[in-house]
Amino acid sequence: MVNWPAEIGRAAKYNVHMSKFSKPVLGIESSCDETGVALVSWDPDQPGRGLLAHTLYSQVKLHADYGGVVPELASRDHVRKLMPLVRETLDRAGLGMRDLGGVAYTAGPGLVGALLVGASAARAMAWALDLPAIGVHHMEGHLLAPLLEPDPPEPPFVALLVSGGHSMLVAVRGIGDYEVLGDTLDDAAGEAFDKTAKLMGLPYPGGPVLAAEALKGDPGAYHFARPMTDRPGLDFSFSGLKTQVLLAWNKSDRSEQTRADVASGFEQAIVETLAIKCRRALEATGMSRLIIAGGVGANRRLRAQLAEAGEREGFSVHFPRLEFCTDNGAMIALAGAIRLAAGQAQGPQIKVQPRWSLDTLDPVATA
Amino acid sequence: MNILALETATESCSVALLRGDALFERSELAPRRHAELALPMAEAVLAEAGLARADVDGIAVGRGPGSFTGVRLAVSLAQGLALALELPVVTVSSLAALAMEAPQDDAPVTAVIDARMGEIYAASFERDADGLLKPCGEEVVCPPDLWQPALTLDACHVVGTGWGVYGEGLAARLGTPRSTDADRYPQARHVARLAAPRFAAGDTLTPEQVLPVYLRDKVALTIAERAAAKS
Numbered sequence: 001m002v003n004w005p006a007e008i009g010r011a012a013k014y015n016v017h018m019s020k021f022s023k024p025v026l027g028i029e030s031s032c033d034e035t036g037v038a039l040v041s042w043d044p045d046q047p048g049r050g051l052l053a054h055t056l057y058s059q060v061k062l063h064a065d066y067g068g069v070v071p072e073l074a075s076r077d078h079v080r081k082l083m084p085l086v087r088e089t090l091d092r093a094g095l096g097m098r099d100l101g102g103v104a105y106t107a108g109p110g111l112v113g114a115l116l117v118g119a120s121a122a123r124a125m126a127w128a129l130d131l132p133a134i135g136v137h138h139m140e141g142h143l144l145a146p147l148l149e150p151d152p153p154e155p156p157f158v159a160l161l162v163s164g165g166h167s168m169l170v171a172v173r174g175i176g177d178y179e180v181l182g183d184t185l186d187d188a189a190g191e192a193f194d195k196t197a198k199l200m201g202l203p204y205p206g207g208p209v210l211a212a213e214a215l216k217g218d219p220g221a222y223h224f225a226r227p228m229t230d231r232p233g234l235d236f237s238f239s240g241l242k243t244q245v246l247l248a249w250n251k252s253d254r255s256e257q258t259r260a261d262v263a264s265g266f267e268q269a270i271v272e273t274l275a276i277k278c279r280r281a282l283e284a285t286g287m288s289r290l291i292i293a294g295g296v297g298a299n300r301r302l303r304a305q306l307a308e309a310g311e312r313e314g315f316s317v318h319f320p321r322l323e324f325c326t327d328n329g330a331m332i333a334l335a336g337a338i339r340l341a342a343g344q345a346q347g348p349q350i351k352v353q354p355r356w357s358l359d360t361l362d363p364v365a366t367a
Numbered sequence: 368m369n370i371l372a373l374e375t376a377t378e379s380c381s382v383a384l385l386r387g388d389a390l391f392e393r394s395e396l397a398p399r400r401h402a403e404l405a406l407p408m409a410e411a412v413l414a415e416a417g418l419a420r421a422d423v424d425g426i427a428v429g430r431g432p433g434s435f436t437g438v439r440l441a442v443s444l445a446q447g448l449a450l451a452l453e454l455p456v457v458t459v460s461s462l463a464a465l466a467m468e469a470p471q472d473d474a475p476v477t478a479v480i481d482a483r484m485g486e487i488y489a490a491s492f493e494r495d496a497d498g499l500l501k502p503c504g505e506e507v508v509c510p511p512d513l514w515q516p517a518l519t520l521d522a523c524h525v526v527g528t529g530w531g532v533y534g535e536g537l538a539a540r541l542g543t544p545r546s547t548d549a550d551r552y553p554q555a556r557h558v559a560r561l562a563a564p565r566f567a568a569g570d571t572l573t574p575e576q577v578l579p580v581y582l583r584d585k586v587a588l589t590i591a592e593r594a595a596a597k598s
Contacts, residue, residue, distance in 0.1 A: 065589040072435060072586045076579075079439055083446050083575040097451050113436055116402060117443050124447025127406050128420055348406035350440075 023101025024052055024093070025340060026086070026125070027333020030078045030118030031110025031138045032165065033059040033069045036329030037085040039093045039100075040148075042337035050337070051148055053092035054330045056323075057081045064204050075113035082121055089329075100131055102345070104336020107135025108353030109165075115352040123350045132345035134336050139358050141331035142293035143172060144338065145320040148330055153289045153318045158281045160274060162302075163294030163326075164190035164207070167236045167274075168358075169281045172291075175338055176363035181281050182234025189270055189296045192238035196245050196266055200259055210263050211299055217257075217264030222248055224269040229276045234284070236277065241269055271302045275309055282315055291318040297325040339364060368566060369416075371409060371423045371448070372559035375401040375441040376433025376461040377480060377528065379552035382408035384416050384423075385559040391415045392556050401440055423452060425571065427562030429553050430458035432488040432508065432582040433480060439579055446574045455571035457562035460580070462490040462527075464553035464561065466500050469524035474545050476500060477516055479529030479537075486510050487529040488582055491517040508582040511537055520544050526551040 022041060029036035038054035059077050063069045090096060105122035108115055119135065126133035143159050146152050158181070159170045167184040187195065190207055197206020202213070224244045227237045245266050252258045278290055292306065297319060310317040324330055339345075342364045370385040380401040381394035393408035413420065428445035431438035438461070449456045462478040469476040473494055480488040488508050492500035504517025511533040516523075521542035530537070531549030538544070565571065588596065 065591070066587055067590045070587040075435070075439060076581075079442060079446075079579060082443075083450060083577075086450060087575070097453075113439070116436060117439055120402065120440050120443035121447035123406060124444040125451040127409070128448045128451035130420065348410065349404075350402035350406065352402075 024095060024099060025102045025104055025333050025337035026100050026122070027136075027329045027336055028082070028086075028103075028105040028118040028122045029138070029141070029327055029329045029332045030082065030114050031106045031108070032114060032327060033063055033074050034327040035059075035078050035081045035085055036327060036332070037082070037089045038329035038333040039089055039095065040330060040333035040337050042334060042341055049150075050334070051330055052095070053089045054328065055085045055089045055092070056328055057085060060205060067198070067204050071111045071113055074111060075117055078114055078117040082117060097125065097129060100129065102126070102131050102336065102340040103133040104136050104332055104340065105133070106138045106141065106332050107351065108138065108356040110138055110354060112352060112354040115354065116350070119350050119352050123348060127348045132340050134339050134345050135351065136332050136335045136339070137356060137358060137361055139166065139168075140176070140178070140361060141335045143170060143178070143291070144175070144335045145293055145324045145331040146291050146318045148324055148334055149320060153291055153316065156285070156287050157289035157291050158278065158285060158287050159291045159293060160278050161294045162189040162274065162292070162296035164188060164194060164205075166294060167238070169234050169277060170358060171281070171285050171287070174363055176361050178358045178361060180358055181284065182236065182277060184236040184238065186237050186239040187242065189236070189238060189274065190294070192242055192270065193296070196242050199242070199246050200249055200262065207296075211267060211301075213260045213263040214267040214301070217260030217262070219264045219268045221261035222265030224248075224265055226269055226273045226276065229273055234277050234281055236273065238270065241266065267299070267301055271299070271305055274302060275305055278306065279309065279313065288315045289318065290315055293320060293325060295326045298322050368424045368563070369418060369422055370425050370427050370559045370562060370566065371412075372427040372555040372562065373405060373409075373441040373444055374429035374461065374464055374553050374555040374558045375405060375437045376429050376431050377437065377552045379554065380404050380408070381555035382412055383555035383559045384412040384418070385563060386416050386418065389416070390556055390559070392554075394554055396552070401437055405440065405444055421452065423454060425562070425566045426454050426456045427558045428456060428458055428577065429461040429464050429555070429558045430578070431461050431580045432482070432506065433461050433553070435581060438581065442577055442579045446577050449577065450574040455566065456574065456577045457565045457571055458577060459558045459561045460490070460502070460506065461553040462488060462506055463492065463500060463502065464557040465527050465551060466490070466492045467557035467561070468548070468551040468554065469526045470546060471498070475503065475518050475523050477518060477520065477523040477525045477544070479525060479527040481528040481532045482508055482583065486583070487514060487533060489514055489516065489529065491523065493518070506582060512540075516541065528552070
């Protein structure tokens with residue numbers, strides 16, 4: 001080992017010759033209906049500083065005419081969009097492929113055809129340049145997204161992952177050390193939003209539209225049950241709530257105002273249910289930090305009520321910025337960069353795991 | 368010139384390296400294992416040819432038609448390789464690569480791939496003065512009963528899995544081909560050979576221009592179409 005004078009040491013920290021893993025990692029997300037690409041240069045001493053560039057293409061409009069995500073069409077669109085996005089991301093960061101230190105991609109869970117597009121292109125790029133590459137767990141990406149912010153929460157913390165595909169509570173004891181505390185037994189929270197919106201005649205994807213309607217409604221006009229809060233446990237179930245809304249909606253005058261009122265009552269039921277379970281998870285684990293991730297994490301009422309509960313009850317609440325709540329390449333680049341820095345990488349066989357439990361990941365030793 | 372070729376559109380997974388006139392290849396009938404095999408195969412052909420990854424001058428890829436997932440695998444790999452190594456790409460029809468598997472005489476060739484869902488992918492090819500296969504008419508996807516081949520079938524060699532599934536009915540309706548072989552699949556070595564003159568002519572694509580040809584483009588019904596079908 002050479003003993004560098006301190007100032008050279010600091011300079012060397014940002015020098016690409018220093019270590020393969022201080023070099024930028026290219027991250028690719030293609031597990032569902034968004035193509036995301038990002039470049040992240042991970043330095044544990046400089047959290048919130050590593051994001052060099054990111055781009056995202058959402059297929060929402062493509063699938064709207066079909067009333068939901070059509071897996072084959074999603075795969076086809078990823079193939080069209082991925083290369084232009086990689087090129088644009090490199091351009092924005094002022095980097096070339098040969099400046100990279102590694103490649104990360106979402107290996108699951110997700111739509112198998114969509115995952116394969118990102119995995120194949122990522123593996124090919126890494127193999128061509130003899131770079132290490134790693135398949136990242138999509139939900140780990142969401143869990144670690146708050147580390148893209150300055151002053152990120154340190155583990156241990158409880159994470160609430162709520163999106164169109166997932167609703168789960170996870171105890172995060174360290175990077176890669178995850179315990180799923182609770183999961184949904186039927187619909188995911190975002191799915192419940194979308195389906196409820198659909199049955200009240202709102203266009204796909206209805207979740208955000210429903211949330212906007214709810215702002216105009218009276219939250220006290222309709223009261224729906226808070227599913228599974230009357231018994232112990234941290235699992236969720238949202239499909240019954242959808243049925244309650246349908247009954248109420250069918251019996252109503254179906255006016256604009258009623259729709260807003262029903263939406264508001266529905267949103268309040270979901271938000272309160274999530275909040276109750278979050279508190280329970282914090283109690284059960286003895287942890288005092290809560291992070292919220294996933295598309296539903298962008299919901300305003302959820303943010304406001306959890307922040308308020310945290311202040312009242314003495315736990316801290318952390319949200320990634322809105323653009324990193326939904327699917328994105330930055331979280332995949334980050335999770336990949338952390339794992340590559342720990343020496344984890346896989347060979348050139350392309351493997352994806354459409355179903356993949358968070359509990360099975362390898363922990364990452366942190367200094 | 369060193370051309371690395373990929374063909375994964377059907378049950379066969381193959382990778383070839385054309386170094387000048389010397390050909391190195393790996394090919395395996397391995398349904399559902401293509402993703403696992405493709406890059407290790409590429410590594411093997413390069414090692415056998417004594418070349419490094421950076422020595423590759425162009426990527427040739429079978430762009431379909433075939434299995435949607437298989438076609439996307441080869442195309443995504445080609446895109447990634449070409450972007451990383453800044454290489455030109457030539458796309459080749461998987462039906463043309465399959466036609467090259469027919470007996471090498473003067474007779475024209477018709478290639479037929481089982482497209483599942485009761486349909487076939489098909490195309491016909493004639494030999495030019497140099498003995499190379501040239502497409503004759505359009506590539507199509509259709510039910511075998513509605514297929515109108517561009518060439519009279521009894522003049523042709525017919526190759527491909529489509530014949531294995533529908534050959535009997537097709538022969539009864541369209542005549543008995545000159546020869547048939549249902550156990551043939553598109554191969555990367557033909558993708559490389561068909562691509563070579565196009566590289567020489569500078570007829571190449573950038574990574575973002577490399578896209579699959581599925582032929583079957585209607586894969587789902589919109590809300591409006593479903594409603595119309597109901598009423």
